[in-house]
Amino acid sequence: MSPNPARLHRPTRRPEFLLVLGSCLTVLLIMAIVTVLLIREHANAYEAAKRTANNITQLIDADVLRNVELYDLSLKGLIAAAERSDLEDVSANIRHLILFDRATAAPYKGDILLLDKAGDVIADSSLLTPKPGNFADRDYFLAHQQNPDVGLFISRPFMARCICDDQWRIAFSRRVSGPDGRFLGVAVASMRLSYFQQLFRSLNIGSDSTINLLNQQGILLAQQPLLERDMIDKDLSLRPNVSRMLRERDGSFRGISSVDNRERLYSFSTVGELPLMVAVALSTNEIFAPWKRAALLISGATGILCIGLLWLTWMLCMELRRRHRAEQVLSDLAATDALTGVANRRTLDERLRLEWDRAQRSSEPLTLLMIDVDHFKAFNDRHGHQGGDEALRTVANVIDSNIRRPADLAARYGGEEFAVVLPHTDSKGAWVIAEHIRSSVEYLPRVAGDTMPVTVSIGLSTWDKNNRTPLEELLLSADRALYEAKHSGRNRIVDAKSLA
Numbered sequence: 001m002s003p004n005p006a007r008l009h010r011p012t013r014r015p016e017f018l019l020v021l022g023s024c025l026t027v028l029l030i031m032a033i034v035t036v037l038l039i040r041e042h043a044n045a046y047e048a049a050k051r052t053a054n055n056i057t058q059l060i061d062a063d064v065l066r067n068v069e070l071y072d073l074s075l076k077g078l079i080a081a082a083e084r085s086d087l088e089d090v091s092a093n094i095r096h097l098i099l100f101d102r103a104t105a106a107p108y109k110g111d112i113l114l115l116d117k118a119g120d121v122i123a124d125s126s127l128l129t130p131k132p133g134n135f136a137d138r139d140y141f142l143a144h145q146q147n148p149d150v151g152l153f154i155s156r157p158f159m160a161r162c163i164c165d166d167q168w169r170i171a172f173s174r175r176v177s178g179p180d181g182r183f184l185g186v187a188v189a190s191m192r193l194s195y196f197q198q199l200f201r202s203l204n205i206g207s208d209s210t211i212n213l214l215n216q217q218g219i220l221l222a223q224q225p226l227l228e229r230d231m232i233d234k235d236l237s238l239r240p241n242v243s244r245m246l247r248e249r250d251g252s253f254r255g256i257s258s259v260d261n262r263e264r265l266y267s268f269s270t271v272g273e274l275p276l277m278v279a280v281a282l283s284t285n286e287i288f289a290p291w292k293r294a295a296l297l298i299s300g301a302t303g304i305l306c307i308g309l310l311w312l313t314w315m316l317c318m319e320l321r322r323r324h325r326a327e328q329v330l331s332d333l334a335a336t337d338a339l340t341g342v343a344n345r346r347t348l349d350e351r352l353r354l355e356w357d358r359a360q361r362s363s364e365p366l367t368l369l370m371i372d373v374d375h376f377k378a379f380n381d382r383h384g385h386q387g388g389d390e391a392l393r394t395v396a397n398v399i400d401s402n403i404r405r406p407a408d409l410a411a412r413y414g415g416e417e418f419a420v421v422l423p424h425t426d427s428k429g430a431w432v433i434a435e436h437i438r439s440s441v442e443y444l445p446r447v448a449g450d451t452m453p454v455t456v457s458i459g460l461s462t463w464d465k466n467n468r469t470p471l472e473e474l475l476l477s478a479d480r481a482l483y484e485a486k487h488s489g490r491n492r493i494v495d496a497k498s499l500a
Helices: 005-009 014-082 085-089 092-099 139-146 194-201 240-248 284-335 345-362 376-401 427-442 471-487
Strands: 109-116 121-124 168-177 183-192 210-215 220-224 251-256 263-270 276-283 366-373 409-414 417-423 456-463 493-495
Touching (some): 014 168, 014 183, 014 194, 014 251, 014 276, 014 284, 139 168, 139 183, 194 220, 210 240, 240 251, 240 263, 284 345, 345 366, 366 376, 366 427, 366 471, 376 417, 376 427, 417 427, 427 456, 427 493, 456 471, 471 493
Parallel strands (some): 456 493
Antiparallel strands (some): 109 121, 109 183, 168 183, 210 220, 210 276, 251 263, 263 276, 366 417, 366 456, 409 417
C-alpha cells in the first residue's frame, strides 16, 4: 500500500513536544525554587526562634544572677556583722540595724535569719526580738553542718511554717564558722518564688511555651505557666528532656514534651556559677505558625500559577493541533488527486526527483511504471463521464492496493494515465508488481451492459548503477514502453529494455 500523500507534508509534532517539555520544566523549576525558598525560610524561622530563646535565657540569667548576688551580699554582711565582738554592748536596735543593713535591697525577700549551731533563731530581719524557732531539719542547715565547703547554698522550694503565708520560697544560705573553722551556725535568707513568676510573666513567649527554673538536681523551682498542678519542688531529672539539659548544661534542641506530647524548642543555660538552670521551651507550632501561613499562601499562589501555565500550554497545544490538522488537510488537498485519491502530478514529480537523487547516492535501482487505461475514451462515451470517473477511481484503487512498501508511490499522471514509482526495485521485481496490477484490473467486475473488460497497458523503465541516463530519459523510456504496449495490442506490459 502506498503512503498517503498527506503524510509527505504532515507537520512535525516536535515544536508541540518542546512547548510541553519547556512548560513542564518551567513548572518544575518554579516549584523547586519555591521549595528551596520555603525550606530556607523554615530554617531562618528556626534560627530566629533559637536566638530569641537564647536572648530570653540570657536576660533571665542576668536578672536572677543579679538578685542572687544581692541576697548573697546580705548574707555576707550578716555574717561579717555577727563576727564583730563589739555588738554585744550596743542596744538591740543598733545591733539589728548593723546585722541587716544590707537586706533592704533584695526584692521579694522573706525573712533573713541567723541560726546558731543548733539551728535556733538568734536574729531575724523582720523582728527586733526574734520568735523562737528551730530549723535544724532544713536542707540549707544540714548542708552547711555536714560540709564546710558548700559556699552559697540554694535550697529546694519550701512553704513557710506560719499559716499566714502560703507562697513557695527558696532559701539562700552561708555557713558561719569560728576562727578555728568550727561550725557556729547558718545565715539564711528566703525569697518568694513569686519573684520568678513575675519575671517570667513579663516576657512574652506565647501561650503554649514555658519558662522553667531548675536546680542542678533537676528539681523544678519555678515554671510559667504551669503545665501540671503541683509541679513546684517536683523532681524532673528522670524526664528525657530535663535529663539531657542537666547533662549538657548549656545549649538548645528540639524535643517532645513528656507532659503534653507537643514539640518544643528547648534553650537552656546555667545561671553563672550557681547551681541553677534556666530553660525556655518555645512551642514549635507557635514558632512556625507565621511560616506555615506564608507557606500556604505562597504554595497556593505558586500552584495557581503553575496550573495556569500548564492550562495555557495545553490550550496552545490544542491550537497547534488544530493548525496541524488544518495544514494536513491543505497538504492532502495539495498532494492528492481529487478524483482518484492517489497522489497528483505535482507530488509525483517531487517524489520521483527525491527517489532519483537517493538512487544516485545509493546506487540502488529505481523503476517507473507508466499505466494507461485501454480504450478509455470509448468507455467514457458508452457510460458517460460519471461512469468514466468511477472506472478511474477503481483502477487507481487497484494500483494503490498492489504496491506494498511505504516508499512506493502511485500517482495520477494525467487523464486516464497513472504512474508508479518503485524505489529499490529492479526490472524483475517491478515486472511482478506490474503483472499483479494488470491482472487485477483485467479481472475487475464488468460494468453492467458492457461486454468488454477494463484493461490497462503498462510501460516499465528501470534505472540501475550501470545505467547513466538522466531522469528525463527514465520518463521518456517508460513512456515509449507504454506506447509500445498500447501499439502492440494493449492489456500488456512492455519493458523499456526490450526496445533497446
